[in-house]
Amino acid sequence: MYLGIRWNELLRTLCVIASLVVLGSCGNMMTNQWYVQFHNDVTPEAAQQVAQRNGFQYVGKVLNSPSEYQFQHNTVSKLRKRRSVPYTRLLKADPLVKLAVQQTGHIREKRGYKPMQTSPIISRVKRDIQKVLEEKRDSGVPNDPLYSKEWYLKNTGQAGGVPKLDLNVKAAWDVGVTGKGVTTAIMDDGVDYMHPDLYHNYNAEASYDFSSNDAFPYPRYTDDWFNSHGTRCAGEISARRDNGVCGVGVAYDSKIAGLRMLDQPYMTDLIEANSMGHMPDKIDIYSASWGPTDDGMTVDGPRNATMRAIVNGVNNGRGKKGSIYVWASGDGGPDDDCNCDGYAASMWTISINSATNDGQTAGYDESCSSTLASTFSNGKAGYEDAGVATTDLYGKCTTRHSGTSAAAPEAAGVFALALDANPDLTWRDMQHLTVLTSKRNHLFDPNGYHNWTINGAGLEFNHLFGYGVLDAGSIVDLALNWKSVPERFHCTAGSVKGKYAFNSSVAIVLTIDTDACLGQDNEIKYLEHVQSFISVKASRRGDLTMYLTSPMGTKSMILSKRPRDADSKDGFTKWPFMTTHSWAETPVGTWTLVVVFDSDEHQTGTLFDWTLMLHGSQESPYAKQQIKAAAKHSKLGVVKREHEKWSASKE
Known part of the structure; x- marks a missing residue:
């Protein structure tokens, strides 16, 4: 098979050939994967025996359940229109099997992918690297050659941007908060874990390849570097500081795990579920820069097993503090609405939109009322190095990463900083901290449709940007003494x-x-x-x-x-x-x-x-919170006063 194939394009082609109506998942395309539930708990060895005697291959447990497993049948096409009824009946006839369901294939797309030409960037980095090392070694500024181009970390007006419109990461770094002890899983098309800017921060134990069912989630080769997506996202979070390679990550001392699950001719409920439920006590944050097709006519979201994985994650992950799921809100532009995306619009996820380096909404941004906050995706068109600078495949670098794909990992990096500051934060604490510390800054809707509004609790929000752009310094400062919110x-x-x-x-x-x-x-x-x-x-x-x-x-x-x-x-x-x-x-x-x-x-x-x-x-989540600096956390002060008024009016 040609290695450069794009599986989503193949799936669409098959749908057209079959004369199907494409409604998000292009009808009922069937895969060679089966969900198998046993009457009682069984060992993996016993499940393997059931698979073997029925002509199937054992894949593994589903959500680590002793009674639920995934099988595949290698003589069945990986993608076909009709259900393989005889094989399903064969499994159901086994006395140990309670339920067998052939898995439906559906489309899940990377967000913000555009073909990038990296050669000029790479050569420029090579030319500048020695000069940068010499000038910055003793300055306290990261000596990584792309740092000056990472305007989303420190905006000085590069590429036509607005100074100080950035993630304010230096304020967190200056107090020693750099993401230590936190692992973020990149659920994507793989991670180049041999990249010199990533391998020191790569968590091999927490990584897995759900596309190939092995422990090595390295991206599959394509001629156009289509599978560079996950590697670029990983660099935004955990690219190592002061090593003279590419740039520096938002949480440069944090770990990244690769979960390759986005590179096969289909997506199934079991692949998604196993990815989102993978090692929830070793992975703190799951970053997803993908979702249903951003075509403006799809209404789709997580299936049953995936929902179970997410709910189990927020209830039991991280020692019952809750896994943190970060989601890119979507690239469908003004003709789409991310409330039609069941992942981005889930209350269990933190949905992140993007802004440009001058505060506008990007042309591809979707808007919806479920968006919680924003980060950055790219700079103004026409400027050199206006994209997001990060790591690329095969040890290379790029300054052209973009889309809400770039925005979600930046948010994951900020959340890694918050967890470094306070490892006891729950998944709900993270959402409250996001609401309270995100800033309006210079964000605005250039079309004038969505203005900033004050809600009944005194919190300022925008339909495009949620509660504003994430501020690493403020979220770390408030997290340090944060008291977990009530039940x-x-x-x-x-x-x-x-x-x-x-x-x-x-x-x-x-x-x-x-x-x-x-x-x-x-x-x-x-x-x-x-x-x-x-x-x-x-x-x-x-x-x-x-x-x-x-x-x-x-x-x-x-x-x-x-x-x-x-x-x-x-x-x-x-x-x-x-x-x-x-x-x-x-x-x-x-x-x-x-x-x-x-x-x-x-x-x-x-x-x-x-x-x-x-x-x-039932209790005010902010009653016990301390306001050390009202100027920094004015939102907290405002909402606390509103809550006090409500309480007094009822007494």
Whole structure:
């Protein structure tokens, strides 16, 4: 087989040949992988015997479960239209087997990949390296030759940027916080772990290749370096400092693990689940710069096993402090909405958008109400070295990495710094710290559609950028003395069911009045995430827009217009539209949902149900937090005062 093949292109081609309708996962393409559940717990040796006597190959456990395993059949095509029913029946007939399910193949794409030409950059680095080493050896500034081009670490106006619009990493480094003792897994197309800027920080024990089922997640060769994606992401986090190679990582003393899982002719639920559940007590952060197709018409998200892996991670990972999942919000541009991506819009993940080095939203950025914060992806067009400088394949360097693919690893690096400062942080602590310390800085929407808004708790947010750009110095400073937030609860605030017809001239306005489970064990007083599970069909799904307004008057656009989405059949079925914009508000009162068409043509639709789910705490998460420097953490001071007012009004 030609080594340069791109598997996602192959999958699409097969879909076209089969005359399928492509809806995110291109119909039901089947793989040669099977999920097998036994009636009772069995040893891996016993599972291997079952696989062998039925003509299958044993792959491994699913989520480390003693009763769930993955098999494959080597005589079955890796990708085919029809189910292999005889093989499934054969497994089901085995007396030890309770359930056997052939795995569906679906598309998962890297975000921000563009072919890069690195030769001029490499030669320039080689020319400059000795000069840089001599000038910076004693200056306290990293002597890595690309450091001066890493404007996302220190923006001095390079490539047309705005000075000081950066991640403020030096403030963390100056207090000795560099990511020590933290491991981030790069879930991607592999990592060049022999790269001189990475191998010292490579955690081989926590690494694995789920595409080839071995312990060596090295990228597969292609002529156009298509599989350089994971290596570039890894360098942003953990590239070694002061070694005279490429640049320096955000958390340059942290470790990176390679989880190669994005390079096969399909993606399956089991590959995703095993990747996200891999060694949750040895991996602290999982960084994902991929997702469903960013084509503006896909509605897709994690399947059953993957959801189990994520939920298990946040509940039990890191010694029950919770695994931290960082997700790139997507590269579908203004014609897509990341609330249609079930990974980026999950409350278990931290969804990261990107900004350019002058504070604008990039042309490929998606917007949605589930985005928590932003980092950086590339500089202004037309400037040399405007991309993200990082490591590249085969020991080389690049200054042209871009997309929200570049943004998510930067966030993972900042979170590694926070965990170095305070290893006891939970996954929810990290989200609260992100909300409180992210900055508006110079971020703005050049089109003027999405302005900065203050929510009912006094927190400033933006539909494009979430709560602002991550600030490493501030998150480390606040993390040092952070008290873990109180227990989290879930409350079903109410449901509306029926057949509510609407059209281009008449919108739907529905309300739910809630006491937020007052007096019950799961009462919510202080909000974190808010989900609206909605079932709706429309003559043109892409023209639907939805808005949710909280009792404190905060309006969230939970679905924007998607011009490319012409679906008239599937609609949304109990899809969890999520918003973070009401963070720290009180949920008691009337919630209002508005569903309206944004179309010049006549459209019709029917909404069948809306269920409102509230997630948060019964105690103020900020009551016990210390404010050492009000200027640095003014958000914390504001929200604490608001919470004190609410408490006083109820006494």
